[in-house]
Amino acid sequence: MSTPRATKITPLSGFPEYLPEQRVVEQHFLDVIRSTFELHGFPSIETRSVEPVERLVGKGGDADKEIYGIHRLADAEGGSAGGGRESELGLHFDLTVPFARYVVENAGRLTFPFRRHQIQKVWRGERPQEGRYREFTQCDIDVVDTGELAPHFEAEMPLVMAEIFAKLPIPPMVIQVNNRMIPEGFYRGLGIEDVAGTLRIVDKLDKIGPDKVAALLVEAGRTAEQAQACLDLAAIRTPDTSFVERVRALGVEHPVLDEGLAALSAVIETGAAAAPGAMVADLKIARGLDYYTGTVYETQLIGYESWGSFCSGGRYDELASDGKNTYPGVGISIGLSRLLGLLLGKGLVGASRKSPSAVLVAVTDEGSRPASVAVATSLRARGIPCEVAPAAAKFGKQIRFAERRGIPYVWFPGASDDGGDQVKDIRSGDQVDAEAASWECPVEDLRPQVIALGE
């Protein structure tokens, strides 16, 4: 083998890695997310990490400028590394585009309406910055149907997410909902023809503020009155359906606007009934990606609005098509890496220990290691995670081994006066007689606990 290099190893910017105690937090989040998705009847699928580049390009708005292609090093040695070979492959930059491909590819073997969840890593070659990574984990749910998709699914998606947020040890989340038909109809009612261009400028509101948006709109050919009306619409945000009156008060009329207002009202009404406070109608939400056609979602962590959205999605009517059938869908996605980047970075959440072991079985001397292994086997048979001490060191050293890993109990085979075993809670120092076949581990000590911490 090649000799190990002694060069200093440094992290790769944009490719975060966690220590074991941080990974405990991530796994807790993943477990809550998956189990809630399953409670709501979303089966899991995974798609391969790569797609032909031509399927990725043009689907992701800004994201497709940042696709990573892959190439076999063995090929690169022989000549051109970039293109020219069979079908060039790229790492997926989200889970929606591969899901749309999967649906079309497997349409004959799926049952519609088809719901699924998908939790995977995605890659984007953008400049790393706070909350933005080059490799990160997304947690998606989507429902697609053939031909038509019932509108009640648009209310269901954010409610699943609201249930997840309520179960996680995080500050409150608010899901902002809009319907693209509202700005579209409103702009048309104002006489604006370049709807997409106008939307793109208004979408910068949170980043650059209303004055600059107004200036950009005028620069792009809107009148000052049109620009002001666009800003007035974008300023509307209500926890209930009163947004309808406020839009009406702006005096703009268009059938597409009516349709959008009715659709958003239905979503907000269902949301307010099922999870009061979890959702608001927010008419400035547009979503950068081009494929959304109706309802759109973004989510803010209250107190951390500047971090942007942690959970986004929307309805798309034309993403998946095989030429004969189209598969309209609606989906929403948690940006788990971004959320954990904030929570772990600011110390807002932590784990009670970094080892899954609830018990360290001490070893009196190497000759009696099999007796310690037998204790561990007996505890595991009853679902108690444990490990055997690595060396028959002094008991004080074995206890420190447990302490450093946060393992709450140390088991001493044969430590009792009658030759039986004892177990010590190393937090309290209490040591009591115990049998491996019957000792009950307190349920709160069985697994690491993940808890909210003050900032």
Next chain:
Amino acid sequence: MSTPRATKITPLSGFPEYLPEQRVVEQHFLDVIRSTFELHGFPSIETRSVEPVERLVGKGGDADKEIYGIHRLADAEGGSAGGGRESELGLHFDLTVPFARYVVENAGRLTFPFRRHQIQKVWRGERPQEGRYREFTQCDIDVVDTGELAPHFEAEMPLVMAEIFAKLPIPPMVIQVNNRMIPEGFYRGLGIEDVAGTLRIVDKLDKIGPDKVAALLVEAGRTAEQAQACLDLAAIRTPDTSFVERVRALGVEHPVLDEGLAALSAVIETGAAAAPGAMVADLKIARGLDYYTGTVYETQLIGYESWGSFCSGGRYDELASDGKNTYPGVGISIGLSRLLGLLLGKGLVGASRKSPSAVLVAVTDEGSRPASVAVATSLRARGIPCEVAPAAAKFGKQIRFAERRGIPYVWFPGASDDGGDQVKDIRSGDQVDAEAASWECPVEDLRPQVIALGE
């Protein structure tokens, strides 16, 4: 957005994807693997998917010829796509090399001996064939220490895997164990100097048979007698420590051979006591990767030996080093994708249903959808996975919706004579009165079951 293409979508060779019912099987396997790793006190880590190419090259034997490099498409447009930019990155081809890097990078923040499990995808650009993929999932455990690693860990690793195999619905597995010091000492005792070259030829035994191996050995400069002795050693396979006598009977002596025989005896003795039948000493096992230095493991599924090893690993003393310290380790890895490729491909395992939902809540008419949603919310609050029917179709159609997904129960709000609810087991047709707040779902119906099927 760009118009969806109507081109036919075909699978990418070497990048397998599962249907939801197959993914249920995969998730069951992943859950058993993870929970057993945790029962044995292995915390989880994940490493980023990429490493600098220079860290990958030279570490993986054959594998490093098949590394996938990644490149930003945005860069490719500007010129050279292959090399020349900062540090070129490649997708990892196993989890051991990135783990070794992680240990060195984080040594100051880890506690030694450090144990971890790691379940992730890896990539190799090799020619796809039966049981070989370009993207696949590995499930690893390793223990590393600073300076010295206690030998008892070499017995612990395969026992964790044996426990997993015993819990999975698969044919019996046998873990074959060897110690590289045995062939090394034996070859030296025979007067052979090129140990690595000899080992590489003997490693082809299963593929090309003893006659061709003997011919290759002679071609490489061994005498006919040396070649025969190498084959005699490789033919020894015993379920207990009787391999020692059989090696001794070959009459070769060397201190490294003695050391290897003692080390392997300790592993096999511990194994035979803890999990009779799970392990055999098999002196032909060598493992292709160059970094192993002591104990090595391979695993065969009985009846499917030609598929090769589903679970492999070994001890490595020099993989991780920061120049000052070395971190010897031992690890073992399940090739989950290869195992599932066989089991799913041959129909040896299956799931009882493809939906996580245990209950479909029927919808009488769209106006009463909120009542059906309330039933679902109540069931979920008690941990019963369920979904609400997508449309207020005729009940027969709603029942068929459940049937096609394998959902065992359909709930009918208000179906009872007294206006209460009823639930139907659609397998038996039994329909009984039930309340969402108290109905007990039989525990075997709560989640999809994964079971062995006859071939």
